[in-house]
Every structure is written in C-alpha cells, then in structure tokens.
Amino acid sequence: MLIGIDIDEVLSETIDFALSYHKGKVKGKKLERSQISDYWLPNIPGFEFLTKDEAPLFFIEALTSPQALEELQPVAGAYEVLKERKTFGHRFCAITARGEPTRKSTEERIEKHFPGCFEEIIFCNYYWPEFPKYTKEEICTKKGIKVFIEDNQNYAIDLEKLGIKVFLLEKPWNANFKENEYPGIFKVKKRSDIKL
Known part of the structure; x- marks a missing residue:
C-alpha cells in the first residue's frame, strides 16, 4: 500500500528549527514552543498583528536558509x-x-x-x-x-x-x-x- x-x-522538527533560526522571535516579539497552538501564527494570541504575507515567513526563511541542510533534525x-x-x-x-x-x-x-x-x-x-x-x-x-x-x-x-x-x-x-x-x-x- x-x-x-x-x-x-x-x-522533521520544523518548529524547533524555525524557533532556533529566528532566535525565538517573530518580528522582534518573543515566541516559545509552548505558545504555538497553530501553524498560522496570526491565530496565536499576541501575534495577530502579522499580515498574511508576513506570517509564513517564519517558516519560509528558516527552511530556505543554508542552516536547514545541517541543523533541521528528524x-x-x-x-x-x-x-x-x-x-x-x-x-x-x-x-x-x-x-x-x-x-x-x-x-x-x-x-x-x-x-x-x-x-x-x-x-x-x-x-x-x-x-x-x-x-x-x-x-x-x-x-x-x-x-x-x-x-x-x-x-x-x-x-x-x-x-x-x-x-x-x-x-x-x-x-x-x-x-x-x-x-x-x-x-x-x-x-x-x-x-x-
């Protein structure tokens, strides 16, 4: 099958890697793993300010970085x-x-x-x-x-x-x-x- x-x-531990890559911040505001209740960051309390263009950048920037090849863990x-x-x-x-x-x-x-x-x-x-x-x-x-x-x-x-x-x-x-x-x-x- x-x-x-x-x-x-x-x-893959994508969230942990993205947090590490961004040093635990999204547009200067601190974000911890325990706060992540949704992949769409504007749905997380305190991050509603992110626009629809800004929201996916948290993952996009991390996943397209050179560090993704070595640091993203299974x-x-x-x-x-x-x-x-x-x-x-x-x-x-x-x-x-x-x-x-x-x-x-x-x-x-x-x-x-x-x-x-x-x-x-x-x-x-x-x-x-x-x-x-x-x-x-x-x-x-x-x-x-x-x-x-x-x-x-x-x-x-x-x-x-x-x-x-x-x-x-x-x-x-x-x-x-x-x-x-x-x-x-x-x-x-x-x-x-x-x-x-």
Whole structure:
C-alpha cells in the first residue's frame, strides 16, 4: 500500500528549527514552543498583528536558509517506525506544503535521516505563488493514496472528505479536534500507534 506522509512535525522538527533560526522571535516579539497552538501564527494570541504575507515567513526563511541542510533534525523514532512498516510491504510518498525553494535541503535531509524510505517527495508550494500549487488531496487522488499521516487537522479533514484514512498525530495545534465528527480520521499519540 502507498501511504502519504507529511514532513513538518511528522518527520522533521520544523518548529524547533524555525524557533532556533529566528532566535525565538517573530518580528522582534518573543515566541516559545509552548505558545504555538497553530501553524498560522496570526491565530496565536499576541501575534495577530502579522499580515498574511508576513506570517509564513517564519517558516519560509528558516527552511530556505543554508542552516536547514545541517541543523533541521528528524523527529525521534520516526525512521524506525517507517523502516518497520516497510517490512510489511508498505511504500511511502512524502507530501509537503513546502515549496520548490526548499527542495534541495528537504531531499537531502530526508535521504540522510530516512534512507530508502520514500519513493517520492512532492512539494505542494502552498506559500510560494511563483510556483504551481497543488493540494495534498490532488496529489493523493493522482497517486491513489488511501492512507495519510498528518499533524494538521485542516489538511486531515480535507483528505478525509475524499475517503482517505488519516492518522492525525496529536499536537497542540489540533488539541480541539473533534474526532467523533470525522470517522476517517484517527488521532494517535505516537507513530507506533498507527495501525496500517
């Protein structure tokens, strides 16, 4: 079975890296990991002042920096879970909201930390208007992906509406997710809880 997997906060510690890269600040205002209750920074109390153009720069600047190649760390235990699942014949495709400018560092980091795990890495270009944008739903439909591992409840809901089974990793930004409203989304505390 071909399984789709998100990258940020599912495979890589993107928030920790972005915080480190920006020295714990967004436009001069202090931001701590414990405050991050949403990927869209203007939804975090105290950061409503960020414009729609400024908000994604927190991640874009970090992910396109030279430091991303060396300093962005994998999520502990993620490789071992993928490697074990591959022994059952499962195949994996990484599908990320990241854009083309992050391709080199993303592909190199994935190959370094997850060697031989992924058939393909697809960039949706969500915040890069100069490149063609694809939704995760479009990619999953095109590739015939029926199972997805995600941490963003909004993407999970969109995928579930197409009949794709989603394992939603428990994170602060999906704490209010109402699992009983979406029978195709299964919230899990850790990767080893994912039953394929």
